[in-house]
Amino acid sequence: MDHETFSPLSDLPEGTRARVHALHLSGGMRRRLQDLGLVAGTRVSCIQRAAAGDPTAYRIRGAVIALRADDASQIEIGVDS
Numbered sequence: 149m150d151h152e153t154f155s156p157l158s159d160l161p162e163g164t165r166a167r168v169h170a171l172h173l174s175g176g177m178r179r180r181l182q183d184l185g186l187v188a189g190t191r192v193s194c195i196q197r198a199a200a201g202d203p204t205a206y207r208i209r210g211a212v213i214a215l216r217a218d219d220a221s222q223i224e225i226g227v228d229s
Contacts, residue, residue, distance in 0.1 A: 152227060157192065157206070158220035165193040166225035173222045181223075185209040192225065 154169050168190045171178055186192070186208050195205040195212060203214040215223075 154224045154226050156221040157215070157223035157225050158204070158217045160192070160194040160206075160225060162194050162197055162204075165191055166227065167191055168223060169226045170224040171222070172224065173219065177219060184211060184213060186223070 152169075157166075157168075160166055168186060168188055170188060171181060171186065173181065190208060193207040195207050197204045202217045204217070204220060205212050205214050206220075
């Protein structure tokens with residue numbers, strides 16, 4: 149049986165991509181991200197981290213959005229296949 153390992157989006161290295169496994173956010177932020185297409189199975193790429201490390205720019209379904217580390221840490225990702 150193959151077990152996939154998941155990690156927070158905030159740990160995704162710059163220049164790499166992964167697939168969203170789950171969102172552990174609630175309220176307005178969860179809704180906003182879902183409206184942008186950030187749902188389970190969506191491919192996400194880490195584009196660039198700010199000089200201070202926060203926020204980080206991610207490419208999601210062709211759009212680039214910036215997320216703070218505390219929000220990105222609530223998004224679970226897995227290996228992009």
